[in-house]
Amino acid sequence: MARGGREKNGTAGVSSPLLRVEHLRTSFHTRAGVVRAVDDVSFSIGQGETLGVVGESGSGKSVACYSLLRLIPEPPGRIESGLALFGGLDLLHCSEKELRAIRGDRISMIFQDPMTSLNPYLRIGDQVIEPLLIHRKISPRDAFEAGVAALREVGIQDAAKRMCSYPHEFSGGMRQRVMIALSLITKPELLLADEPTTALDVTVQAQILELIAKMQEERGTAVIFVTHDIGVVSAFCDRVLVMYAGRILESGLTAELFYEPKHPYNQALQRSIPALHRRGAELRTIPGSPPDLMQPIRGCPFAPRCEFAQGKCVTSEIALKEVAPGHATACLRVQLGEIDLTPASVAAE
């Protein structure tokens, strides 16, 4: 697992980030109450960088991504506040027309479930070349050629013939390759990947990850990679955000996050990885369950389950602060220097 972050030309905290998100808040107004899915999230990503967003189900990681492109269903969902600065434009407040010009062209997205993300009534070819037809002045002939080339690049055999197939003729892995092809065909600057491998077989997962990595290197695309699998993150991402209950609890370079965790949640997560346990040792879990997002959360959201929690963790205002260069944490006690967390590999002994 611990291959460490990929070597990149140190883009953390680049002077002009590709995308800068500030104080994003998204909630869902349901009949039972208001769910604060994303509660004050701020981060940035530089050109060509890979940013991992890790968290369990319900941590708000996917919703944060959808919010960036305003793909949240508006009746129950609402982006309450925040900015998302991209190329001089605020994605959250620009006009529909401006947003549509960016979607699929400069920022693309791939989704979790390849079975349902493709239109079963249209041919694969039509769907792959669609971003080109929308955003570029291109003849159908040229678009077709581009489509064939795109399919070949993602490793689909018999690409020209496959352009006329329908999605149900493809396996899950192949469909995800098609999704990758269509999202990268316009050479976007940023790719949002929402758990692209979760719905796939383990063997196929690795292939898809390598494909994304390869395409990214060739094009210099930045990637925001949402996943609940920290193993994937460690292999693939330059920097990581750890999310919990709609907030970021820790952020930093991948290697540092693993070898020098600065938040109890991060540490607990790593400790619970079965592979790290000694043979025969009891499996460690994190006791308790994530908080109810309909209730306002006082203080640190992880406090109820944290072994280091104290009174002030619940009563004080908790915010993300840098405690080492490029490495920030939202843990009050770590910020105050009161506790020093040991990495998982050491603690396992």
Add this chain to the structure above:
Amino acid sequence: MKVPNESRTRGEEEALGEAPGAAGEARALPGEPRRSSLWRDAGHRLAKNKLALGGAALLVILVVASVFGPFFLGQSYFAQDLQLGATPPSAGHWLGTDTLGRDLLARLLYGGRISLAVGLCATAVALTIGVLYGTLSGFLGGKVDALMMRIVDVIFALPFTVFVILLMVLFGQRFVLLFAAIGAVQWLTMARIVRGQVLSLRRMEFIEAAEALGLSKARIIFRHMIPNALGPIIVYATLTVPSVMLLEAFLSFLGLGVQPPMSSWGVLIKEGAETMEEFPWLLIYPGLALALTLFSLNFLGDGLRDALDPRAAKD
């Protein structure tokens, strides 16, 4: 994308297995959905649906008026007053009179009885046949099921209205025949729906449990399957009544349905259409009565469908 379940707390979600049966009620089997909470939830959802409630209220008013109204009304529906002829609404005759001097309101209420009676009875007949047929077919399964459904398909493909007209013309216009003709096709869709329900219920574990416990087939069908399949049956029955009423009115309009001296709304509409240039109210009031009844039944049926299965796509 995960949005928390908005309608119930965790506790209510669990369908418990052992519900000590009330006296006389069949004891629920392990894994069987808890029926009382299903109905309660549906009731809540229905109560929130203003349109459905409005429809139900209107329906009750119409039914009560038709059944009890004539007693209060003083007028009789067959007393003719040829000298009076057709008159517009007035103090003495609230909806006016028809060409033979008969009070329209009285005729409307009596006609309502017939129309509603035909609607309810024919639906009841279709319901009984359909439920029995569908349950048997779904329960027995295999080749028998396939054959039974094939028969349904063939009958379904027949041009029904045409046959009904044929039937009524060739064999005279007896009231009983009317029921037979109308009921003859309505049971088909009911059979299909019930069979679908039975098939999906059969696969559920509690039926296996029942069989393992040695319950007789009849008992399983009547005590465990049919009650659990009631939802769509009720919905469809509510939606069948208006279409049966429409059919009866249609036949009567063509002169093939209810015969004088009995009248139904269809007959009234026919008579109204014949003289509508001079006496438009003779057409408008019966037409309105029929339309309102159909309206309320359809809204109620829609509401029931939404209440019992909110996941079902509309239509």
Add this chain to the structure above:
Amino acid sequence: MLRFIAIRLLQAIPVLLAVATLTFFMLKLAPGGPFSAEKSTTPEIQKQLEAHYGLNKPLFAQYVTYLGNVVRGDLGPSFKYPNRTVNELIGQAFPVSAELGFWALLVALSLGLSAGIVASLRPNTLTDYIPSGLAMIGICLPIFVLGPLLLLVFALKLQWARVSGWDDWVDRILPALTLGAFYAAYIARLTRGGMLEVLSQDFIRTARAKGASPARVVLKHSLRGGLIPVVSYLGPTVAGLLTGSFVVETIFQIPGLGRYFVTAAFNRDYTMVVGTVLFYAGFIVVFNLLVDLVLVRMNPKLRFE
């Protein structure tokens, strides 16, 4: 594809057989019909009937003759009108019904589809309630109430159209509206349902993520799937529309197949009645086949069954 057609035609045979048999027995049992002992027709017609039905042969032979005639498309002489065959009469009346049906279909599709699509775009808001409400009214207002009402208002009171007749293009308007209104309402509901179902799917989100405009999302991505329920419904509906609506043709005095059928029924023109039923059934079968072909085109998953 040919196999598909062949299979469908084979499946249709039991249906047609059932129709033919049923009508044969109805004919046989009907009092005063061609098979009954009482001679209720003129001698010339009686002679034609004998020739056509083989009235003196045993039951089974009669049945076979009957079936033979049906298969050959020979529907026999009219029971009431000497010198005219049922085929002639149908040939005369059907085009009229077909034309009426065509206009009604046009009304139904244009009103219904647009209302349904508009209603599905913003569910549970005014743009949904108004078309859906109108659709509900359309379903609940029986044709035989709407027709006379329209006649009352537009022909009698306002005098914009004639009360009956089928000569000018103006005569087409009211009947087409009356007949089309109900189907428009039903189509609107089906379209709304189908579109809502499709619009809630994940692949619509993918389309939006590609930067597709709302128009593109609806037209290119949603319609194909959303209209499937409508097309299924259209099959028997169009067949019914084209073969004439009894009520509308009766109200507006249009010389179409529906009215001929009703008149024949009252006149006890048995052969005409039965002939029409057979024609109708055959028509429906062919039409359902056409609809199935269209459905297969629209839903690629069906092609591999």
